[in-house]
Amino acid sequence: MTEGLYGAEEFDALLHKENVFDGVFECFRRIWDDEDALSDRQLDNSEYRTRLLERELAKVYPTLYDDLRDQMGDHPITSLDDGCGVIMDALSLREGFRLERELADEHDWNVSLSWAPIERLPSETKFICPEWFGVQSPSAVDREDYRYIGDLEVPQLPDTSPEYVWTRHPDKRLEEALKGNYSTEEIEDIYEDTKTLLEDIVHESVHTSFLVTSDHGYVNHLGNSPYSLPDKQEESLSAKFSGRFCEVGNSQAYQLLEQANIIQRVRDHYLVRGHYNWTKRGATKKIMHGGFSLPECMTPVLHIETNAAGGA
Template structure:
């Protein structure tokens, strides 16, 4: 399948009939995000649009995409790590994963590979995933000898246990800050540079030689065009009933309406927004979000690094 055919009906049909739809999705995302140009000033919006377009076409072609994403949640490799160092970079998405694979290979004499895994829990939110992995509501509350929380870009002394776990607040901390104002290409470049530098320091300062780098969730970025459109009534219902990317289950006409329109679905005991639906009547400046059920949120990067 050529790049030009990634998003036509025939290209999507080949994914539908492949052995693993999500493996096919991962390959398509690689064609979008591996090139260094994908996050440049004139390309970022198009890269985000092509990501959304891929997801929209899959849903239009009758793929049970959200059933598949929901079924892929759980059994994340971080939860079963038995040697080396597991690095959870909060909010790291496959966008950064493809870039890290490319740049770390170029900049270091390391063996680097990239794969994907479904999020550990839905909704795709830190508190649910941290509870599943480390029995704590937040990574800053974890108290274990084999665990270190890195809240900023300075790296403290890391655990020498085997396995060891490191949870960095970046890049999600910077992404959250960016949602309070205008999310720019320059900000994306800065966030990625800080994330890459932080990971390099963790790897070089750790006593380990093998690293599994992943995240608790990815994120949606609403920059650029969006094929996921809402009617005026559905937009009002989404803004009033949900507001963000997930909410507690409640009864009411708005929830019934949104479920019937496949805008929300019940999972993990809550309602989550599917795809890239976004109410624009409230919080219009908030372009980056997580907690829903979409490809960028629910598929996490699994980066394996061997420094030997």
């Protein structure tokens, strides 16, 4: 592997850490801890290096996706026993590394970042929310210890311990960003608003301990990609998939794609692995989730400890 994907420390982590994904986490840190990684002028390169890293890891580590799938479940949010758990829809490790650095630098807070696999596949909210709260939509949760935030305004929080907050951001904005060639909104702008929302939650809460995470991450198909598809496989994906997953069906096209390790079956769904993309007529979303890739399925876990109630 080249392109500065890892240095000596990251290579040692990949080889010697008990969990190979802890090594992957350090490789992601090398890419995304750069303060300009999310900027409009550098984002393409950051995403390209992320795709290249995953493609090369899958080549040298054939059980990569099976091992990640086997680690799913028992997400840290499910074992929270006090403090505030904040679930930010589609927050990824990309934003996690920057949040770790900036929140520690700009506030008198202790901040640390780790990771956890998503609760289950496909990597979409409607499959993960039932595992955590028993309903398909975060806005449908009806509990005294829970608040759903659909916009950027923070309502009165439950003041229970633990309390749970689920925000529609950043996913609400990511869904509209980079849709075809028609949106000019930058990922960095979305990040800044998401960061401000998180800071407001911390200040409005009575708690001093926060676990900040997400239900899933996302893939960004912006820019060039080392992933390529022969015409026949691209036609099969375009014919069978409108997104990064679909229900299992009987078709030779599925068999072709599965044999080529482009898709993988998990229970009742086929999932697109890695960062494969395909051409469709009209505007095509560049930011997607629901499939089986490292940035989608390795979620950030930020631990924040403030020095006073309300994060003051």
